[in-house]
Amino acid sequence: MTIHKEGYSFLIWTFLMLILLIIFSFFLFSKLLYSFIFMFLIIIFYSFLIFFFRNPKIDLQKINKEENVVISPADGKIIELKKVFEKEFLNKNCICVSIFMSLFDVHVNRYPVSGKVIYSKYHPGKYMVAWLSKSSLKNEHTTIVVNTKENKKILFRQIAGFLARRIVLYAKNNFFVKKGEEFGFIKFGSRIDIFIPENSIIKVKKGERVTGGITKISIIR
CATH class of the missing domain: 1.10.287 (Helix Hairpins)
Structure with a gap:
């Protein structure tokens, strides 16, 4: 630690x-x-x-053994698990998994998959409480997309909350990244949304607590 x-x-x-x-x-x-x-x-x-x-330190070598597994990008609690149409980049139906990070959770954000960063954008916005569904696009947030070796595009967002006043993003376009590496940090309460292919096998449920870089969110098919 x-x-x-x-x-x-x-x-x-x-x-x-x-x-x-x-x-x-x-x-x-x-x-x-x-x-x-x-x-x-x-x-x-x-x-x-x-x-x-x-x-906390994690074993990058261990978590990268299973290439088709999507891991949690952050510590926190699953507050939403639903099918949505992602319209910023993917333009298709996905399963959205939302993770709320309280003040007591680790606020390091980690890549949920390995691959190439093909999209990275910052969006200014409001600072509503992060567990509200509308905060996903109305609050200050970033959007990152990683294209895996299997050509699966995984999109995820850092979303500022009521107390979070600074989102730090390290992701850069055209860089190759490994699952579990840091892509950012959000200060003082926030949320992460991750958009997974619709036919994926979901390994978590609403209300469950997850650990960044460790908990398996889904298996991509």
Whole structure:
């Protein structure tokens, strides 16, 4: 377990500001006990920030042994599992699997399949709560499409939530990527939608918790 690179500068600046707040509290509060209580709360808050930016290690070699398996691109809970018509790029019926990431989930986003990135686009938008269906296209989001070795196109989206104010995207067009590698990060609550071929075998169900880079979402046929 390590700290994700997206957290380095944020944690450093936050640490400096919190140190100043602790020093200021000794002048603000008349009783020393109140200052220690305030300092204790600051430590809990900062510990949570470190916890949020955690980055678990996964075995890329192991998860890439099964080429036709789509893995979860993020930690979280399956909130939707339905057939939809994807009209931004694929222009066909798909199965959409939506994963909601709470503040307590790992927010690293990983490629669900291996292949070539053939589409990558950022869309500005609103910041509605991420579990609403309409947030998929109305909120700030990105769209990425990977074409697998079997010529199966898998589309997935990072979707900002009410608290998420920054989507980080690493995906670049025409780059070859491996399943489980990082393609982005979303800060403070968000959602991932993944669009799978309609004839795929789905391995998860609504309400189930999944782990990014580990849980099998589907098998492509």
